[in-house]
Amino acid sequence: MTKSDYVIEMRKITKDFSGFKANDEVxxxxxxxxxxxxxxxxxAGKSTLMNILSGLLAPTSGEILINGEPVKIxxxxxxxxxxxxxxxxxxxxxxxxxxxxxIILGNEPSTGGVINRKQAQKEIQExxxxxxxxxxxxxxxxxxxxxxxxxxxxxxxxxxxxxxxIFDEPTAVLTPQExxxxxxxxxxxxxxxxxxxxxxxxxxxxKLAADRCTVIRRGKSIGTVDVAKTSSExxxxxxxxxxxxxxxxxxxxxxxxPILNVxxxxxxxxxxxxxxxxxxxxxHSGEIxxxxxxxxxxxxxxxxxxxxxxxxxxxxxxxxxxxxxxxxVRKITETGxxxxxxxxxxxxxxxxxxxxxxxxxxTYYKSPLSRHGILDYKKIRQHALRLIKTYDIRTxxxxxxxxxxxGGNQQKAIIARELDRDxxxxxxxxxxxxxDVGAIEYIHRQLIDQRDQGKAVLLVSFELDEIMNLSDxxxxxxxxxxxxxxxxxxxxxxxxxxxxxxxxxxAAAQEVK
Amino acid sequence: xxxxxxxxxxxxxxxxxxxxxxxxxxxxxxxFSYSPVQAYASMIRGxxxxxxxxxxxxxxxxxxxxxxxxxxxxxSAGFFNIGLSGQALAGWVGSIWIALAFPNLPTYILLPxxxxxxxxAGALTAAIPGFLRAYFGTSEVIVTIMLNYVVLxxxxxxxxxxxxxxxxxxxxxxxxxxxxxxxxxxxxSNLFGGSRVHxxxxxxxxALVLVWVIMKKTTLGFEIRAVGMNPFASEYAGMSSKRTIxxxxxxxxxxxxxGGVVEGLGTYQNFFTQTASLSIGFDGMAVSLLGSGSSVGIxxxxxxxxxxxxGGLGMQTGAGVPFExxxxxxxxxxxxVAIDYVIGLLFKQRQNRETEQIxxxxxxxxxxxxxxxxxxxxxxx
Numbered sequence: 001m002t003k004s005d006y007v008i009e010m011r012k013i014t015k016d017f018s019g020f021k022a023n024d025e026v027x028x029x030x031x032x033x034x035x036x037x038x039x040x041x042x043x044a045g046k047s048t049l050m051n052i053l054s055g056l057l058a059p060t061s062g063e064i065l066i067n068g069e070p071v072k073i074x075x076x077x078x079x080x081x082x083x084x085x086x087x088x089x090x091x092x093x094x095x096x097x098x099x100x101x102x103i104i105l106g107n108e109p110s111t112g113g114v115i116n117r118k119q120a121q122k123e124i125q126e127x128x129x130x131x132x133x134x135x136x137x138x139x140x141x142x143x144x145x146x147x148x149x150x151x152x153x154x155x156x157x158x159x160x161x162x163x164x165x166i167f168d169e170p171t172a173v174l175t176p177q178e179x180x181x182x183x184x185x186x187x188x189x190x191x192x193x194x195x196x197x198x199x200x201x202x203x204x205x206x207k208l209a210a211d212r213c214t215v216i217r218r219g220k221s222i223g224t225v226d227v228a229k230t231s232s233e234x235x236x237x238x239x240x241x242x243x244x245x246x247x248x249x250x251x252x253x254x255x256x257x258p259i260l261n262v263x264x265x266x267x268x269x270x271x272x273x274x275x276x277x278x279x280x281x282x283x284h285s286g287e288i289x290x291x292x293x294x295x296x297x298x299x300x301x302x303x304x305x306x307x308x309x310x311x312x313x314x315x316x317x318x319x320x321x322x323x324x325x326x327x328x329v330r331k332i333t334e335t336g337x338x339x340x341x342x343x344x345x346x347x348x349x350x351x352x353x354x355x356x357x358x359x360x361x362x363t364y365y366k367s368p369l370s371r372h373g374i375l376d377y378k379k380i381r382q383h384a385l386r387l388i389k390t391y392d393i394r395t396x397x398x399x400x401x402x403x404x405x406x407g408g409n410q411q412k413a414i415i416a417r418e419l420d421r422d423x424x425x426x427x428x429x430x431x432x433x434x435x436d437v438g439a440i441e442y443i444h445r446q447l448i449d450q451r452d453q454g455k456a457v458l459l460v461s462f463e464l465d466e467i468m469n470l471s472d473x474x475x476x477x478x479x480x481x482x483x484x485x486x487x488x489x490x491x492x493x494x495x496x497x498x499x500x501x502x503x504x505x506x507a508a509a510q511e512v513k
Numbered sequence: 514x515x516x517x518x519x520x521x522x523x524x525x526x527x528x529x530x531x532x533x534x535x536x537x538x539x540x541x542x543x544x545f546s547y548s549p550v551q552a553y554a555s556m557i558r559g560x561x562x563x564x565x566x567x568x569x570x571x572x573x574x575x576x577x578x579x580x581x582x583x584x585x586x587x588x589s590a591g592f593f594n595i596g597l598s599g600q601a602l603a604g605w606v607g608s609i610w611i612a613l614a615f616p617n618l619p620t621y622i623l624l625p626x627x628x629x630x631x632x633x634a635g636a637l638t639a640a641i642p643g644f645l646r647a648y649f650g651t652s653e654v655i656v657t658i659m660l661n662y663v664v665l666x667x668x669x670x671x672x673x674x675x676x677x678x679x680x681x682x683x684x685x686x687x688x689x690x691x692x693x694x695x696x697x698x699x700x701x702s703n704l705f706g707g708s709r710v711h712x713x714x715x716x717x718x719x720a721l722v723l724v725w726v727i728m729k730k731t732t733l734g735f736e737i738r739a740v741g742m743n744p745f746a747s748e749y750a751g752m753s754s755k756r757t758i759x760x761x762x763x764x765x766x767x768x769x770x771x772g773g774v775v776e777g778l779g780t781y782q783n784f785f786t787q788t789a790s791l792s793i794g795f796d797g798m799a800v801s802l803l804g805s806g807s808s809v810g811i812x813x814x815x816x817x818x819x820x821x822x823x824g825g826l827g828m829q830t831g832a833g834v835p836f837e838x839x840x841x842x843x844x845x846x847x848x849x850v851a852i853d854y855v856i857g858l859l860f861k862q863r864q865n866r867e868t869e870q871i872x873x874x875x876x877x878x879x880x881x882x883x884x885x886x887x888x889x890x891x892x893x894x
Contacts, residue, residue, distance in 0.1 A: 309748060330751030339749070347749040352742045357735070361750045365732050373732045 004068030007032040007164060007195045008053070013062035015048050022048040024219040025062070030164070035186055035196045037210035037227065039203075039239055041436035045219040046199050050166055053197075054086050055079040085162025087153045089169045093141045100124055100137040103156045127158050132188055146294075147178035151185065165189065166197045171205055175294060176464065176497035183209045201239070201436075203232045215239055240437045248444045251452065253472040256285035259320055259425050259456035260306070266314035267298070267305040275301035277480035278315065285424065288447065288457040290471030290488075292464065294500050298480035299460045300342060303429050306458075307339045308332045309347075319425055333362060338418035340411075342429035342460070348414045351403030355395055356384035358402045359417050391416035392442070408439035415446060426450055429460040444470060464493055478502045527803050527810075531817065534846030541841055542834065552832040552842075559827015560820040566827075568705025571714055572780060573819035576601070576772040578717040580797025581815055582724045583768035585806040587639075589728060590761035591741040596642060596657030597769040598794025599664035600635040602787065604770030605777040606668050607634030609687055609784040612694030612777075613680045620693045627694045628716070628774050635770015636763045638664060643762030647755035661790045669786050686785035696779035713775025720768060725808040727764070737761045772797065799847050821846060 008030040015023040023045045030036045040046045051057040053064065055073040063070055066082050073079050093102045100121045109116045124137040133151045141149060150170065157165055167186070171179045186196055186209055198210055206213055206227055213230070215222040215238040222238050260283040267276035276298040283289045293299055304310035306317060308329035316325045324332050333339075341347035349358050360369050360380045368379045384398040393412045395405055402410060411431065418426070428447065432440040447470060451457050461467050467474055468488045476483045476499040484505035486495065499505065539549035560570045580597045587594035608631030615623055642656040673684060682688045696712040728734035739747040740757040748754055772793055777784055800818050804810025825839040 307749075308751075328751070328753075329748060333751050341749060346743075346745045348746065350739050350743040350746045353739065361739070361746070364735055370732050375730055375732060375735060377730075 004065065006030060006065070007067060008197075009065040009068075010049070010053065011063050011065070013049060013052060013064070014060045015045075015052060015057060016060040021219050023052070023059070023062075023216075026216060026219070026221045027224075028214050028221070029224070030195050030197060031212070032195050033190050033193055034211040035190055035198055035209050037198045037200060037206040037213040038216070039200065039206060039213055039235060040216040041201060041239060044216050044239075046216060047168075048219075049216070050086070050168065050197070050199060053079070054084055054166065080160060080162075083161055083163035084166065085157025085160060085164070086166045086168065087150070087157060087170060089172060091149050091153050093149060093152065095142040096140065098138055098140050099135055099144070099152045099155070102141060102152060103137075103159050107160075124155060124159060127155055131158065131185070131192065133185060145178075146173050147175075147181065150174070150182070154185070154189075162194075164195045164197070166199065168199045169201075170198070171200070171202065173295065175501050176493050177501065179205070203235050206235065207232060217241055236437065247469055248441065248448055250448045250470075253288070253451065254286045254454075255472075256454060258282045258284050260458065261318040262306070262315070263318075264315035265302070265305065265312065265317065267301040267310060268313050269301055274313070275480050276305065279477075279480070279482050281475055281482065281485075283425065283456040283458050285454045285456045286451060287472040288451050288459055288470050290467040290474040291458070291460045291477055292467045292474055292496055292500060293462070293477035293483075295462050297477045297500075299429070299477055301480075302477070303339075303342065303427060303460060306332075306427060307337065307341075333423075336423040336425060338421055338423040338426045340414055340418050340426075340428040340431050342433075344407075344410055344414055349402040349410060352401060354399045355388075355393070355402055355405065355413060356380050356398040358413060359384045359387050359398075362417055362421060387413075387416040387420055390420075391446075408435045411435060411439065411443065415443060419446060419450060424455055426455050426457045427460075428457065430462065431459070432461075432463070432466060440466075464496055467496075468493070476500055527805065527814070530803075530849040530852060531846060534849040537845040537849070538842030541845065542838060545838060547832065547834050547838065552828045552834050555827045555831025556820070556824035558824075559831060560824035562827075563706060564704070565706030565708040566823060568702070568708025568710035570816070570819040570823045571705070572708065572710040573822050574815040575711070575713045575717045575775050575779065576793040577797055577800050577815040577818055578811060579720055579772035579775065580769050580793050581800035581804065581811045582720055582808075583635075583639075583765040583772065584798050584801040585804075585811065586724060586728070586737070586768065587761055587765035588801070588806065589741045590737045590758055591744065592643070592646065592758060592761060592765070593654055594639065594642075594657055594762065594765050594769075595654055595798070596639060596660045596794075597765075597772070597797050598790035598792075599657070599661040600638045600766045600769035601773035601776070601791050601794055601797075602664050602668050603638040604631035604635040604773030605791075606671055606773075606784055607631040607770070608694075608774040609690060609777045610671075610676065610680075612690040613676075613687060616691035616693065618693060623691075623693045624696070624778070627778060628771070631774035631777070632767045632770045635768070635773065636766040639762045639766020639769065640759060643759040647758045661794070665787060665790055668784075672784060672786060682783075687783045689782045690778065694778055695782060696775060697782070709780055711775070711779035713779035716771060716775060720771065721808045721812060724768070733757075733760060769794065769797070 006029045008028065010026065010028040012025040012027065013023050014021060014025055026045065026049055028038070028049065038046050038049070048057065052059045053073065055076040055078050058074060064073060065071065071082060073082065094105065097105070100117065103124055104115070104120045109120055121137045128135045128137065133155055135148055135151045135155055141152070154165070170182060174182060183205070186198070190196055198205070200206060210227045212224055213227050213235065214224040215235065217239060262279065262281050264278050264280060265276055266274060266278050269275040281289065291299060301310060305312050308327055308331070312326050316323060318324065319332070319335050319337060322335055324335060345351060350361070357380070360383060363369055364375065364380070368376065369383060370376055381398055387393065388395060388398060391412055393416060394409050402413065405413065415431070431443050431447070435443070447457055447459070459467070459470055471488050473485060474488060474491065474496070475485045476496060478500060479502065483499040483502060498507070535553070542549045542552055559566060561567055580601055583597055583600070584594055608627040611627040611630045612623065618626070638660065642651070642653045642660065645651040645656055646653045672681070672687065676687070680687050698712045701710055701712065702708060728738065736747065736752045736757045737760070739750070739752060740754050744754050747757070773791070776793065796818055800814045801811055803814035803817070804812070821843045825843055828834045828839050829836050
């Protein structure tokens, strides 16, 4: 019998990083057998709190009680012994090993130095059957789907005797169908007496899965609510501190001339394997074409080929009537292409350079920022100050290193640099990844503005909401091919999900009916 | 870890490593029962005690400034140029050859010509590893190290077999160059008590300013820095990383070549068989690292190195410390400089890793416990 109503009680947890309070007297109480959501924006302190619970960080002050007993969790092993298990978002799995080998990795059952694999396999099979996870313990990780890999992660925590499971943004890599399955599995787990903490910033999932929800904002707990009695709008308001609009209003598209024409495009990935396998599409001025798909289905290679960062293996790319197949990056940029890259730290910014220099990254070689190869720092500063003001980049000054800006402001800086060039084709990839609701809303508005000014916008996103809200047309990429083209007003998330998973358009339409 | 602001750290770290080097040097001398106080006093006297010794110290600093600048330009582009020695040697041979081939041209033609040819020889030598890296991804470390040997033995071949016999005074040395090609300036030598300090000093000082201007004020410098800090973003911005790497190496080799030119046309006035790679190449790396790549830093650390080198001779004569011990003392100071660089490298790597982790986290809001701590720790560095 537990002596407490709560399986976990975190009381007034404070974590001070030399003056910066990542957690400021945060309270979290989880009842046994519930799915407890932990909701907050990026940087609100969710991760810090969970790292404290799993023994990776020591709190500056505050106490933790497990089943009413005060405990000191000073390393992950202690957390393990207390039955706390974490299902990481980036799976901690060795691709070349089987499910069983991965699960026993680190504490292999052995007799005289020989691993007792059969025994472990049997136990894992039993666990999998018991919780309805349908994982094959003998399968290699590299051969199984992302959804099954995640279930293997869940099995791993269960095998190690976890009673409290922490799910860290578990749905980010899943298709809508897999998300439904996962929610079923989580409900099954709590029905068996486990407790779950679900870290997320997606309100839909909280409404679907969670019993109660604790909201934290800027390191402080805002409150714990009953999910059934709280609306999504209320949750969002608690999370960001002011009311937000989920859907940026937009008028019907005024479609004009074709700007980007892609014909039979084939692109190979770095290992030489075909990644984009012969696709055709057109983006017109005044429209946003969304490209939906699960990560790794050729989107990255497609964008790199369009922007000149990767060689085209076959087919052609035409922008405003110019053939730009395999053209150098600068020629493509000069023709009138803006590019907001998928990975803003790797491609979008030189983190060690100042914000002003980063804002000049695409135009430094031209008048007025430089003349005859000599940079005009006065003009570069003026240019930066103007962009900072126009695009509301929050920074102490323009000389701050780009790496010291927050993620949202880094992205705003890239957007500012790219949109300010007034190019007719705007290619944006994952523009809001990792950003909070406020910044997302801002970026969505900017993209719709550009469309309304007659620009052609090509949007790649793994977020279905983003695709559905912004696009005028949607094409779905699966395995380097276009699985189908749909319109947001006539399609559903289910249909998109099936297309993303590789069903043909007819089959998807059939199944949705 | 000490919490100091970035500029303070920039001054503090080299200063601490210098002091630590001197302390270790003192301990070594104590072990061998020499008086460190007396030794260091005669070192200072030997390097700075008379106008002529100051002149010699400045002469010693001249090529070091040039090779150090060469190293810093290449490393800004992310290129580790260990071939400074070979590039300087190429510059030396090139300038002497021209000087000996046209001894009677007027000074205002011959001197610039010899300097330019020497600089070009250095640039060409450096362009080879730059080209190989840009187009074939070859490791510049291996290519530059091996090229040092190639240039070393080719220089001996050129001296002994390729140059007209009339250029040579013996099998192992060329004749002295004509005064038309010399960087010697009588007024300068006289000012510094008849020492061998020469006009190359002005070339080095002009190069210090020019390199600063190129790196900070021109689009080429902007590209070199951007490619060095983030080659991916540079490519995204339409810069050609191939062109930039080759350009930075050409610039680096030009400077290293000039380092050899001032040795040839200034200090020695001829070329003679070298038995090992030029030490100005390797000392130049250390000078650049100690000066953390900045112009002022390079000037100061080149002077420090020269004080050590010239003063080291004074330790021998003034305090009776054997040259071997002097070498150990100098080496220990350089060693601590190198340690400082290693620490710097660790910092840099940690920062990169940190950036990656932050990137990974923003990607997905994944949580890596250490990042938070590093992020906090990192911002106060």
